[in-house]
Amino acid sequence: MEAQETKQVKALATKIRLGILDAIHSVGSGHIGGSLSIADVLAVLYGREMRYDPKDPKWEGRDKLVTSKGHCGPAVYATLAVKGFFPYEELKTMNKPGTRLPSHTDRNKTPGIDMTTGSLGQGTSLAAGMAYGERLKGSDCRVFCIVGDGESQEGQCWEAFEFAAAKKLSNLVVLLDWNKRQLDGYLDDCMPMGSFEDKFKAFGFDTVTVNGNDVDALAEALERTRKGGDKPYAIVMDTVKGAGIPDVEATPMNHSIPVGDEQYAKWTAELNKQLKELED
Numbered sequence: 001m002e003a004q005e006t007k008q009v010k011a012l013a014t015k016i017r018l019g020i021l022d023a024i025h026s027v028g029s030g031h032i033g034g035s036l037s038i039a040d041v042l043a044v045l046y047g048r049e050m051r052y053d054p055k056d057p058k059w060e061g062r063d064k065l066v067t068s069k070g071h072c073g074p075a076v077y078a079t080l081a082v083k084g085f086f087p088y089e090e091l092k093t094m095n096k097p098g099t100r101l102p103s104h105t106d107r108n109k110t111p112g113i114d115m116t117t118g119s120l121g122q123g124t125s126l127a128a129g130m131a132y133g134e135r136l137k138g139s140d141c142r143v144f145c146i147v148g149d150g151e152s153q154e155g156q157c158w159e160a161f162e163f164a165a166a167k168k169l170s171n172l173v174v175l176l177d178w179n180k181r182q183l184d185g186y187l188d189d190c191m192p193m194g195s196f197e198d199k200f201k202a203f204g205f206d207t208v209t210v211n212g213n214d215v216d217a218l219a220e221a222l223e224r225t226r227k228g229g230d231k232p233y234a235i236v237m238d239t240v241k242g243a244g245i246p247d248v249e250a251t252p253m254n255h256s257i258p259v260g261d262e263q264y265a266k267w268t269a270e271l272n273k274q275l276k277e278l279e280d
């Protein structure tokens with residue numbers, strides 16, 4: 001990306017992080033670690049890679065996002081709010097009675113959510129099916145699927161990946177959030193997964209590993225996925241759980257933690273300072 005575009009995408013990632021805080025602070029606690037680790041990829045997807053229309057969320061020609069790690073709804077809601085799918089203030093209703101923003105993503109409730117997820121593993125099969133459907137229709141829409149590293153311990157993921165490779169679904173891009181932590185602790189302590197890059201390659205994917213909190217590296221990896229071909233794509237995103245807020249990064253068990261008034265004030269001040277520097 002040109003330097004100016006990099007700044008814009010970084011600013012979007014910062015706004016997404018602020019939105020995550022607004023949503024989670026309003027309920028008092030939530031899935032902050034895995035939401036923050038995907039803020040950068042969401043900024044690249046919605047800042048430059050995906051085709052969509054906030055005024056017409058169900059537009060047939062849109063690219064689709066499946067957040068298979070559906071507990072990271074706060075990150076996707078923040079992105080959709082910043083991009084104008086619904087009013088920003090609505091973030092503060094998350095997970096409250098009557099909200100359109102349940103804690104886990106739901107396509108029947110939220111404008112801009114393309115698939116209901118939350119039961120880990122299942123989104124991978126849904127994404128593969130959606131990509132296959134687009135292929136059968138002869139459409140050029142693409143499907144992006146964000147998968148957690150802990151989530152990938154679900155065997156269903158690998159069935160879905162096998163299917164995608166067998167059907168040569170080059171319109172499917174799997175974005176594996178390798179943040180090295182899951183709910184119960186570190187991936188390597190719970191169940192080591194070995195090399196994700198080797199695994200995806202063995203399963204027939206065109207695969208790269210990049211710094212998943214670096215918008216330039218992500219943009220380049222995503223550009224590669226535009227070329228079609230006969231393999232699905234995997235981008236193994238080497239990320240930090242809690243990325244972008246040093247206190248959260250440094251909290252080992254940061255899967256779901258309280259965000260009280262004090263933390264909210266400190267963290268939003270840090271992010272607003274960053275945003276100002278990017279926008280100056």
Ligand SMILES: Cc1ncc(C[n+]2csc(CCOP(=O)(O)OP(=O)(O)O)c2C)c(N)n1
Nearest residue numbers: 034071118119120148149150151181182183
């Ligand atoms: C089938 C299923 N089992 C358990 C859960 C509860 N759960 C929600 S998030 C999570 C950990 C997921 O870890 P990871 O995929 O690494 O997510 P991240 O660290 O990126 O947030 C678990 C066990 C669930 N949502 N679905």
